[in-house]
Amino acid sequence: QVDQDDVRNALVKYLGKLSNGNGIPDPTQGWNLTSYPCKDNWVGVKCDAHFTVKRINLDHFKFSGIFDPSTLCSVQSLAASLTIISLNENTLRGENIDELANCNQITGFHIGGNQFSGSLPEAFARLNNLKRLDISRNSFSGVLPDLARISGLTEFSAQENQLSGPIPKFDFPNFNTFNVSVNKFSGPIPRGGDLFNVSCYSDNPDLCGAPLTNRCKSLPYNSSGDDTSRKGLSNDQILMYSGYFLVGLVVVLLIIFRVCKNKKAKEERYDTVNKVVAINDDSSINASFVSSEYKSVVNKSGVSVASAESGPVSASLVVLTSPEVNGLKFEELLKAPAELLGRGKHGSVYKVICQDQGMTLAVKRIKDWGISSSDFKQRMQRLDQVKHPNVLPAVAFYCSKQEKLLVYEYQPNGSVFKLLHGTQLNQVFDWGSRLGVAATTAEALAFMHEELHEDGIAHGNLKSSNILLNKNLEPYISEYGLMATENQDLSLVSSVNSYQATGASDGTFKGDIYGFGVILLEMLTGKISTVQNNGMDLATWVVSVVREEWTVEVFDRTLVREGASEERMVGLLQIAIKCVNRSAEARPSINQVALMINTIREEEERSMDTSGPL
Numbered sequence: 001q002v003d004q005d006d007v008r009n010a011l012v013k014y015l016g017k018l019s020n021g022n023g024i025p026d027p028t029q030g031w032n033l034t035s036y037p038c039k040d041n042w043v044g045v046k047c048d049a050h051f052t053v054k055r056i057n058l059d060h061f062k063f064s065g066i067f068d069p070s071t072l073c074s075v076q077s078l079a080a081s082l083t084i085i086s087l088n089e090n091t092l093r094g095e096n097i098d099e100l101a102n103c104n105q106i107t108g109f110h111i112g113g114n115q116f117s118g119s120l121p122e123a124f125a126r127l128n129n130l131k132r133l134d135i136s137r138n139s140f141s142g143v144l145p146d147l148a149r150i151s152g153l154t155e156f157s158a159q160e161n162q163l164s165g166p167i168p169k170f171d172f173p174n175f176n177t178f179n180v181s182v183n184k185f186s187g188p189i190p191r192g193g194d195l196f197n198v199s200c201y202s203d204n205p206d207l208c209g210a211p212l213t214n215r216c217k218s219l220p221y222n223s224s225g226d227d228t229s230r231k232g233l234s235n236d237q238i239l240m241y242s243g244y245f246l247v248g249l250v251v252v253l254l255i256i257f258r259v260c261k262n263k264k265a266k267e268e269r270y271d272t273v274n275k276v277v278a279i280n281d282d283s284s285i286n287a288s289f290v291s292s293e294y295k296s297v298v299n300k301s302g303v304s305v306a307s308a309e310s311g312p313v314s315a316s317l318v319v320l321t322s323p324e325v326n327g328l329k330f331e332e333l334l335k336a337p338a339e340l341l342g343r344g345k346h347g348s349v350y351k352v353i354c355q356d357q358g359m360t361l362a363v364k365r366i367k368d369w370g371i372s373s374s375d376f377k378q379r380m381q382r383l384d385q386v387k388h389p390n391v392l393p394a395v396a397f398y399c400s401k402q403e404k405l406l407v408y409e410y411q412p413n414g415s416v417f418k419l420l421h422g423t424q425l426n427q428v429f430d431w432g433s434r435l436g437v438a439a440t441t442a443e444a445l446a447f448m449h450e451e452l453h454e455d456g457i458a459h460g461n462l463k464s465s466n467i468l469l470n471k472n473l474e475p476y477i478s479e480y481g482l483m484a485t486e487n488q489d490l491s492l493v494s495s496v497n498s499y500q501a502t503g504a505s506d507g508t509f510k511g512d513i514y515g516f517g518v519i520l521l522e523m524l525t526g527k528i529s530t531v532q533n534n535g536m537d538l539a540t541w542v543v544s545v546v547r548e549e550w551t552v553e554v555f556d557r558t559l560v561r562e563g564a565s566e567e568r569m570v571g572l573l574q575i576a577i578k579c580v581n582r583s584a585e586a587r588p589s590i591n592q593v594a595l596m597i598n599t600i601r602e603e604e605e606r607s608m609d610t611s612g613p614l
């Protein structure tokens with residue numbers, strides 16, 4: 001109640017200054033000391049479900065007084081909640097504008113079409129969460145503060161002022177709107193500025209460079225502010241050119257490495273051709289899971305697909321979860337043409353099209369898994385008893401001494417890995433979908449952990465390529481339980497699980513939490529887990545950046561551009577960081593993780609309900 005009173009008093013004071021003491025034109029619209037802003041729906045005030053003021057929009061009210069942010073931002077609860085202040089099209093002037101920096105949750109500040117003057121305070125550059133800034137059609141003058149420091153900025157509208165000096169080196173690809181026309185800016189337009197057209201820069205007589213037609217003369221300073229008129233090379237330039245040289249060298253070495261690798265891969269392919277999977281069970285089946293591409297190579301080279309270097313396998317075992325899949329017998333499946341989908345650390349996956357049955361399957365050949373046939377069979381049958389709608393069940397499996405095969409339904413919509421890292425470019429993976437994938441995957445994993453804990457069967461190899469998606473971007477956890485069990489040799493766990501941090505005494509269940517944490521980090525940062533960032537893995541990199549309090553820097557630019565809630569992204573990041581704790585014991589259980597993510601998802605849903613135009 002005290003808070004509510006403070007907020008109300010602050011808003012009334014704020015309006016008093018804006019309106020020169022005249023108050024709101026229509027007294028039934030609130031803004032008085034006898035009602036409350038959220039409960040009584042004051043005009044222009046938007047609140048969330050907890051009655052917290054989020055936005056204040058008083059555009060077009062013909063206010064001719066003073067905008068004084070100290071009236072709002074000195075009240076702790078308002079300063080912590082306010083995200084948008086909008087006062088477009090009044091005739092306001094400003095006072096104590098630098099106090100706005102205390103409202104550091106502000107994402108939108110719109111004061112276009114007023115009578116603000118003087119310089120924009122340096123404190124603006126401290127508004128880390130700012131996304132949209134509209135100061136257009138005022139009389140601001142002087143040099144801009146270093147707004148380029150604000151990494152999430154997507155709109156800067158500053159046209160029709162008297163601003164001077166250089167344009168900061170903004171991250172232009174991030175911007176949706178950029179306009180500095182009709183000002184007194186000078187010097188070169190920074191690199192990337194030509195993403196916006198001439199009209200966004202026009203009427204700044206001393207501005208030069210693309211997209212403007214007037215080229216920059218050989219000024220003493222170039223666009224990066226370096227002195228280029230000096231003869232000879234400066235130390236910085238020597239360093240820079242050495243850097244280029246080193247980068248060039250590394251690129252050449254990488255190309256040589258790739259050429260050698262490709263050559264080796266080609267040799268391996270021909271090798272595969274000769275190692276056609278042969279499954280000679282009691283009914284003497286010869287089968288191949290080689291791609292049709294390879295088959296043609298085989299035929300051309302005169303090697304029979306039916307020939308098998310591994311020779312006949314005695315006492316082979318074929319087990320189907322049902323004896324037929326849509327009328328398809330396992331023998332037919334094994335004979336069908338197959339296309340290699342990918343080769344992972346633990347084997348290869350083939351896409352198999354069974355035309356007669358109208359089915360497409362994904363067959364995983366597992367390599368180097370020293371599990372006995374009977375244990376394998378038992379394990380697969382146990383897994384088959386545990387069903388969850390977001391966990392992809394195997395439809396069949398096969399086991400011999402040489403081979404272990406798992407058959408799944410083929411999922412045509414790719415994986416979280418493909419969606420994030422560029423092979424499904426035309427599909428949007430927005431914040432809401434990422435949060436949904438995170439929450440559903442956590443719930444499905446929690447179910448599996450609970451059901452299979454006694455059996456000691458965790459996923460064992462959880463990563464973004466094993467989270468497949470349907471066309472509504474709902475996730476399916478694939479390959480659950482294919483690898484190590486809790487009771488198995490733990491050294492196998494750390495060798496098979498690329499995400500397993502050292503010291504995971506709680507076995508693969510805690511390893512799954514680590515793997516899940518890395519998937520969250522991939523979805524939040526858009527970065528590949530194996531990509532090294534200054535020599536660190538993704539988890540270490542994120543933790544180090546967050547420790548330096550540069551949290552916003554880690555987020556995927558597309559999420560920032562989309563306007564995803566930073567508060568909720570930070571919330572999910574904190575969960576991810578807990579999951580990738582180097583100490584396995586310190587990691588939360590998947591149940592706790594699922595609960596935490598669901599809380600964020602609920603907040604997101606509530607905010608969607610209360611958002612929308614003011």
Ligand SMILES: Nc1ncnc2c1ncn2[C@@H]1O[C@H](COP(=O)(O)OP(=O)(O)OP(=O)(O)O)[C@@H](O)[C@H]1O
Pocket residue numbers: 341342343344345346347348349362408409410411412414415461465466468478479
């Ligand atoms: N049922 C399926 N439907 C469609 N694509 C699949 C299916 N199962 C796996 N894939 C895809 O096939 C590719 C290869 O999978 P594979 O499991 O061999 O690779 P990986 O996950 O990178 O490595 P590994 O699991 O061996 O560590 C991956 O891109 C994966 O997303």
